Amino acid sequence: MKHTSSPTLHIFTFSRFWIWVFLLLLSAVLFYGLISLPPAGETNPTFHVASRYLDRGTDETGMACSFLAVLLDYRSFDLALLSLFFLSVTLTVLLFLTAENISLTRLKWGWVWLSLFSSLALLVLGCFSFKNGGNFMDYQFWAVVFGPSARTNGAWITGLLVFLNVASSLMWTRIVLARGKEKRFDTE
Amino acid sequence: MTLNSLLIIRCLILVAGLAALYRLWTSTHLIKKSLFWLIFQASVAALWLSGSYPYHGHWNPLPQVAAFLLIIFSIGVLAIMLVFASGVLRNDGVLEIKKTNFKGHS
Numbered sequence: 001m002k003h004t005s006s007p008t009l010h011i012f013t014f015s016r017f018w019i020w021v022f023l024l025l026l027s028a029v030l031f032y033g034l035i036s037l038p039p040a041g042e043t044n045p046t047f048h049v050a051s052r053y054l055d056r057g058t059d060e061t062g063m064a065c066s067f068l069a070v071l072l073d074y075r076s077f078d079l080a081l082l083s084l085f086f087l088s089v090t091l092t093v094l095l096f097l098t099a100e101n102i103s104l105t106r107l108k109w110g111w112v113w114l115s116l117f118s119s120l121a122l123l124v125l126g127c128f129s130f131k132n133g134g135n136f137m138d139y140q141f142w143a144v145v146f147g148p149s150a151r152t153n154g155a156w157i158t159g160l161l162v163f164l165n166v167a168s169s170l171m172w173t174r175i176v177l178a179r180g181k182e183k184r185f186d187t188e
Numbered sequence: 189m190t191l192n193s194l195l196i197i198r199c200l201i202l203v204a205g206l207a208a209l210y211r212l213w214t215s216t217h218l219i220k221k222s223l224f225w226l227i228f229q230a231s232v233a234a235l236w237l238s239g240s241y242p243y244h245g246h247w248n249p250l251p252q253v254a255a256f257l258l259i260i261f262s263i264g265v266l267a268i269m270l271v272f273a274s275g276v277l278r279n280d281g282v283l284e285i286k287k288t289n290f291k292g293h294s
Contacts, residue, residue: 019213027206030235034198037239050248066249071256078257082264089264096271100278166260173267180274 062152072155076137079162080122086169087119093173102179111172118164125157198238205231216285218273222266229262 057069071079090112097104126136133141137158142150208227215221233255240251277283 016214019210023206023210026209027202030202030206031199034195034202034235037198050250053249054246066246067252067256070249070253075253075257082257082260085261086264089267092268093271096275100275166264170263170267173271177270177274180278184278 060151061155062149063155068159072159073151076155076158079158080126080136083119083122083162083165086166087115090115090119090165090169090172093169093176096180097176100180100183102176102183104175104179108175108179111168111175114168115165115172118161118168122158122161122165125161129154194238198235201231201234201238205235218269218276218283218285222269222273225269226262226266229258233258233262 053070053074054066057066057074058064061069061073063069063073094112122137129138129141130136132144133139137154139151139154142154142157146153205228208224208231212221212224212228215224236251236255236258238251240248242248273283276285280286
């Protein structure tokens with residue numbers, strides 16, 4: 001007897017089956033996470049790390065805003081990873097530009113240079129302070145330059161370099177996508 | 189477990205996010221995929237933000253930072269998705285993904 005279902009249909013139904021399995025598992029795990037969260041207004045022991053940040057954040061980091069203290073200082077490694085990811089975005093768009101043979105003015109190339117420079121500067125400064133201090137972007141290293149306010153200034157430098165990388169990478173993507181669209185319409 | 193309005197809101201956000209994830213997986217239109225990716229990530233960020241309570245007179249900064257980083261990361265992924273969509277549009281003339289069989293033929 002001839003098998004009538006096509007391989008295409010088989011893949012389609014197969015993937016739908018697995019998405020339902022995946023969704024059920026994910027929803028069960030996330031629902032368990034949701035019911036584990038304490039209700040609003042409760043002084044919760046779940047976030048004991050946050051209470052430490054709130055109690056000592058200003059003294060330790062020198063920043064009055066707890067959001068900035070966590071983002072720029074305590075969790076600055078997450079920012080370094082974000083910077084690496086946006087470096088990948090810049091390089092992906094550069095690859096697309098080369099593959100599609102899109103021409104740009106010299107001024108617009110400035111965005112890719114800014115993205116590459118800021119991410120490279122973060123890596124070089126981080127590694128340099130790792131060698132001369134004790135950690136990546138270590139404040140003991142920055143103390144040579146800034147004195148007692150080394151930790152705050154080091155955190156701001158990290159934040160500024162990551163912001164430059166993210167902003168220039170997104171601008172670069174926008175420009176290349178817009179130029180690609182123009183070229184497509186020119187060809188048509 | 190106490191059923192309260194916050195838990196109901198969180199469950200609704202979770203359902204919206206999972207529905208977006210399902211459509212992200214099954215949709216063949218690349219722009220729709222990008223849109224559903226944003227909705228899914230926005231729902232995860234909203235779930236994080238729903239855990240930011242006042243603690244001794246201050247808002248808990250951890251969920252806010254997590255939601256902020258997640259949104260920035262999602263925008264980066266969206267940029268890559270749009271670049272690939274642009275490449276598909278240039279090669280095939282449409283934003284739909286062609287379904288292929290095991291040998292890679294349409």
